[in-house]
Amino acid sequence: MSALAAPAARRPAGPRHLAGTGTLLRLALRRDRLMIPAWVLALGLAVVATGPSFAALYDTAARRAELAASMNADGSLRALYGPVLDDSLGGLVAWRMAGLGAVLAAVMSLLIVVRHTREEEETGRQELLLAAMVGRRAPLTAALSAALIADAGVAALTAAGLTATGRPVGGSLALGLAIGGTGLFFAALAAIAAQLTESARLARGLTGAALGAAFALRAAGDASDGAGAPGSGGAAVLTWLSPVGWAQHLRAYAGERWWVLLLFATATALTAAAAYALTARRDLGLSFLPARPGPARAARSLSGPGGLAWRLQRASLAGWTAGFALVGAVFGGIAEGAARMVGDNQRTREIFERLGGQQSLTDAFLAAIVGLLGTVAALTAVGAVLRLRAEETGGRAEPVLAGAVGRLRWAAGHLVIALVGTAVVLAAGGLTLGVTYGASVGDVAGGTGRVLTAALAQVPAAWTLAAVATAVVGVLPGATGAVWALTGGCLALGWLGPVLRLPQWALDLSPYAHLPKLPGGAVTAAPFLWLTALTAVLVCVGLVGLRRRDIG
Known part of the structure; x- marks a missing residue:
């Protein structure tokens, strides 16, 4: 046609x-x-x-x-x-x-x-x-x-x-x-x-x-x-x-x-x-921009559900990675100027400290940008997980599951993309943020290491939201719209909550509020451990629900 x-x-x-x-x-x-x-x-x-x-x-x-x-x-x-x-x-x-x-x-x-x-x-x-x-x-x-x-x-x-x-x-x-x-x-x-x-x-x-x-x-x-x-x-x-x-x-x-x-x-x-x-x-x-026909024979990488998930999501992951790298490069170049600009303005200093912590002003600015990257990265993770639901409602999951592919293997392919892809996009943003900041202060190696570590520290919180999406897809598939609302709420809490001086109990509703303010903040293992444990529990709940309910 x-x-x-x-x-x-x-x-x-x-x-x-x-x-x-x-x-x-x-x-x-x-x-x-x-x-x-x-x-x-x-x-x-x-x-x-x-x-x-x-x-x-x-x-x-x-x-x-x-x-x-x-x-x-x-x-x-x-x-x-x-x-x-x-x-x-x-x-x-x-x-x-x-x-x-x-x-x-x-x-x-x-x-x-x-x-x-x-x-x-x-x-x-x-x-x-x-x-x-x-x-x-x-x-x-x-x-x-x-x-x-x-x-x-x-x-x-x-x-x-x-x-x-x-x-x-x-x-x-x-x-x-x-x-x-x-x-x-x-x-x-x-x-x-x-x-x-x-x-x-x-x-x-x-x-x-x-x-x-x-x-x-x-x-x-x-x-x-x-x-x-x-x-x-x-x-x-x-x-x-x-x-x-x-x-x-x-x-x-x-x-x-x-x-x-x-x-x-x-x-x-x-x-x-x-x-x-x-x-x-x-x-x-x-x-008007139809999909290009594929080759007559599928590549070996498409022989399993993991390869199919990668094929479906690689373009999106590449776009997110490039976007994060660009944003990191832009803000890394202006980080050093933030401290110089604020000077003795105590009120402006307080805003940066509420966003990024009580460390030096430059570190607080970097921590604020890293926190923004971390919350936006949740969009990547949640979108990758909800691709499961899109494949299901689009009628494309049934032909795959009709073959020698179990539901858990099918879901695992998309979950791996969601979890690993989140770490990749945050690493890209943290790397360019650290390199450009390090270049501006004459310490590329030191700046890159500190900022890249801070970016990767945001991964467990983004994983938690991806796990919530997994649980919803498995147990309450009709409520996937609420997952986007929850993710947007966490982004708003992280970016506006400290500036608006919301009460701590409201800020704590976001998993990001429990992470240390890096670079420069004190690091403890507890929040990383319990966020990872919560992610594992929610993923298991979602997979069990997906295995038991009707597809479609």
């Missing part, structure tokens, strides 16, 4: 092409009844909680002005957080959360859209739906509508919450719309990726790569000379090329530029229109 649909499918869309959209939307919202509220509440409340935290940390205008001046004076920290456009409490909230909130909203949106488009085609469910009274464009419309509802929820909760805590209404609304608008744009971009690829995993990967590129453009623009100068507003050209940069260009609490919303609306409308045009020009189940 051709990827191009029949001529009749290219006629202008009418009501029949959208038939059943409401029903599909209700179905999507029912399927995501846990995931969407969890994302909306976690993201919205994280933004709202930042205001009281900054009010406690910087309780005078002089202290806020000092923070803004110190942050804007250093390009490395502008690259990480963006420039401070206004030193009011609202301005600090926008500085801290506009970029991060936009990225998280984009992740939420791309997951929703791919789940209800390409994943539905991949599993064969959409073909069954389209055989009934459902229009060709109804699934895409329902998916985008679900993302719109989620992004609107984030925007409304952010705006209402910030207004209720005393922030100006205009700035609160602008920040909420900036975060929600970014999420909606990437929802439309994910819709295009779903038309281009035959795999939901690849569609998520392509959209995630676009999001990473947008963040890199924003960081490069903000790091340039003059981006943090008074009155510049971070107006480097590169930030205008990034949808993540648009969120800060709306200038919440800093003289709002409402016309930037037209940029969001126009870009989203054009991207969504392109997705609809592509939908009308391909056959169901196919894509």
